[in-house]
Amino acid sequence: MRARISLTCFLLFASGYGAALAKPQIVPPSAQAFKLGSLQVFALRDANNVLDNDGKVFGVGVGPDAVARVLKDAGAPTDEVTLSVDGLLVKAADRVMLFDTGLGPSVKGALMASLTQTGVAPDEVTDVMITHSHGDHVGGLATAEGGLAFPKATIRMSAPEWAWMQAQPNSQALAKIIAPKVQTFEPGATVLPGVTSIALPGHTPGHAGFEIVSGSDKLIDIGDTAHSSIVSLAEPDWAIAYDNDKDEGESTRRATLKRLAEDHSLIFAPHFPFPGIGRIETAGDHFSWKPETP
Numbered sequence: 001m002r003a004r005i006s007l008t009c010f011l012l013f014a015s016g017y018g019a020a021l022a023k024p025q026i027v028p029p030s031a032q033a034f035k036l037g038s039l040q041v042f043a044l045r046d047a048n049n050v051l052d053n054d055g056k057v058f059g060v061g062v063g064p065d066a067v068a069r070v071l072k073d074a075g076a077p078t079d080e081v082t083l084s085v086d087g088l089l090v091k092a093a094d095r096v097m098l099f100d101t102g103l104g105p106s107v108k109g110a111l112m113a114s115l116t117q118t119g120v121a122p123d124e125v126t127d128v129m130i131t132h133s134h135g136d137h138v139g140g141l142a143t144a145e146g147g148l149a150f151p152k153a154t155i156r157m158s159a160p161e162w163a164w165m166q167a168q169p170n171s172q173a174l175a176k177i178i179a180p181k182v183q184t185f186e187p188g189a190t191v192l193p194g195v196t197s198i199a200l201p202g203h204t205p206g207h208a209g210f211e212i213v214s215g216s217d218k219l220i221d222i223g224d225t226a227h228s229s230i231v232s233l234a235e236p237d238w239a240i241a242y243d244n245d246k247d248e249g250e251s252t253r254r255a256t257l258k259r260l261a262e263d264h265s266l267i268f269a270p271h272f273p274f275p276g277i278g279r280i281e282t283a284g285d286h287f288s289w290k291p292e293t294p
């Protein structure tokens with residue numbers, strides 16, 4: 001029981017994510033299937049994170065009224081910002097890859113039930129790719145009892161992210177659990193055949209996206225380059241409290257969004273409205289989100 005309580009505490013406050021600022025909301029499980037070349041891909045629903053529009057996370061330095069104006073222009077509620085929390089499952093001929101693991105059992109995330117809908121059992125996942133070590137991406141790596149949620153999977157994250165995770169006091173319990181399974185890569189390196197990492201520093205020191213390629217099809221998991229499909233795209237230069245290095249986060253966000261829009265890339269954004277698949281478009285000096293039903 002003691003182990004369970006301490007693990008729960010760790011999951012809630014993992015990695016300085018500032019979970020206290022977000023109210024997790026339980027959602028029904030869902031798996032949205034689509035094809036990418038010869039790969040079978042599923043967006044996996046986990047939870048919502050609801051944030052009060054109080055200037056503490058979005059609009060740091062500009063205040064809630066400015067954020068409310070952006071939300072109102074988009075026809076969204078102005079008193080709060082709702083972020084989806086989702087993962088991505090990619091089934092190849094010889095591998096089953098999960099990209100991020102959601103909030104995990106401490107907040108009753110639906111990711112495991114969503115995974116069940118794909119017909120994949122947790123011990124069939126061969127690789128878990130981690131964009132970064134915040135609790136809404138790594139919380140699902142451990143079970144409520146403190147075991148490995150995907151016992152046979154190699155856990156792959158960038159070398160700077162793994163070093164940073166192990167140095168964060170609130171991440172050490174989870175780091176100990178997953179350490180035997182972690183294999184690191186250098187940001188920008190090919191991680192597995194058809195999966196190349198993209199260095200996206202700023203949100204965290206080793207934050208990485210992933211480019212997934214099959215034949216002529218390509219999907220880019222942008223991780224937490226942008227959090228809100230409304231605010232982060234309309235005002236990419238606004239600091240967000242979740243970015244560990246706010247200046248670097250802003251420059252990475254703007255440069256990445258610009259490139260994705262120019263390339264007309266199909267992306268997966270884990271915090272955009274489920275299933276988080278679509279494209280970034282340029283709109284004057286900022287950007288907008290064009291969701292696609294895969």
Ligand SMILES: [Zn+2]
Binds near residue numbers: 137
């Ligand atoms: Zn996140």
